[in-house]
Amino acid sequence: MQRQTLIIGNWKMHKTIQESCAFVKHLMTLLGPTRAQIGLAVPFTALAATAQVIQQLQAPVWLGAQNMHHMAHGAYTGEISAGMLLEAGAKFVLLGHSERRHLFHETSALVNSKVKRALEEGLRPIVCIGETEQERNENLTQQVLHKQLLESLEGISTQQLKKLSLAYEPVWAIGTGKVASAEDADQVHHFIRQCLAQKYGEQVSSEIVIQYGGSVRPDNAQQLLAKPDIDGLLIGGASLDPLVFQQIIASWQGVL
Numbered sequence: 001m002q003r004q005t006l007i008i009g010n011w012k013m014h015k016t017i018q019e020s021c022a023f024v025k026h027l028m029t030l031l032g033p034t035r036a037q038i039g040l041a042v043p044f045t046a047l048a049a050t051a052q053v054i055q056q057l058q059a060p061v062w063l064g065a066q067n068m069h070h071m072a073h074g075a076y077t078g079e080i081s082a083g084m085l086l087e088a089g090a091k092f093v094l095l096g097h098s099e100r101r102h103l104f105h106e107t108s109a110l111v112n113s114k115v116k117r118a119l120e121e122g123l124r125p126i127v128c129i130g131e132t133e134q135e136r137n138e139n140l141t142q143q144v145l146h147k148q149l150l151e152s153l154e155g156i157s158t159q160q161l162k163k164l165s166l167a168y169e170p171v172w173a174i175g176t177g178k179v180a181s182a183e184d185a186d187q188v189h190h191f192i193r194q195c196l197a198q199k200y201g202e203q204v205s206s207e208i209v210i211q212y213g214g215s216v217r218p219d220n221a222q223q224l225l226a227k228p229d230i231d232g233l234l235i236g237g238a239s240l241d242p243l244v245f246q247q248i249i250a251s252w253q254g255v256l
């Protein structure tokens, strides 16, 4: 089963509307032909304008958001709904990113409600899971990931599963410069696929895209993407500069 390679930048709380539009324009001058699907998870405020630039330039860039509320609408001051994101041009949404889980206390149960809402509204979820450094040191990686995975996907049918993808982001590797070795990351991806196979069967588990995230740089991207169970990358810091982001995209073409 040939899975789509997804290379997605997660800008977090970086870039104004102007900066986001300028990034896409600059990236388009650099981007060569690629079979990877390139995505950008931009701040809410930049979605609509960035979507417009993507449309004007016919840029092969998939636009997404970094979070959403689990209800369709209501008295939730400061929150944003899936419908609002779609209207602003988002096609996917990151859910359960470790910064949401750890800094904003999101539980897997909450992530699960968000996954269901996003699917219901037609927004593609990218569900993030990952263990902390302490959990890894205590040999709890598999246990933690299994729990996060099952709880985040509770009640999700096989048909719904095909409409989402996953990202493995070890918390200790995010923004730290400590990248998981390609072998380690691949083993974990394989384990995640086995958990999916137990619940949904081999066939569908072999179709699910699992991205790796955590200190991805141009010098480690190729090794990671060369691994059989690593289907893509979720890139924070190194996605903020179009030149560096492009170097990562180009490095994958090297292993075609």
Ligand code: PGA
Pocket: 010, 169, 173, 174, 175, 176, 177, 213, 214, 215, 216, 234, 235, 236, 237, 238
């Ligand atoms: P990083 O972030 O590439 O800056 O480590 C990855 C992420 O948080 O998605």
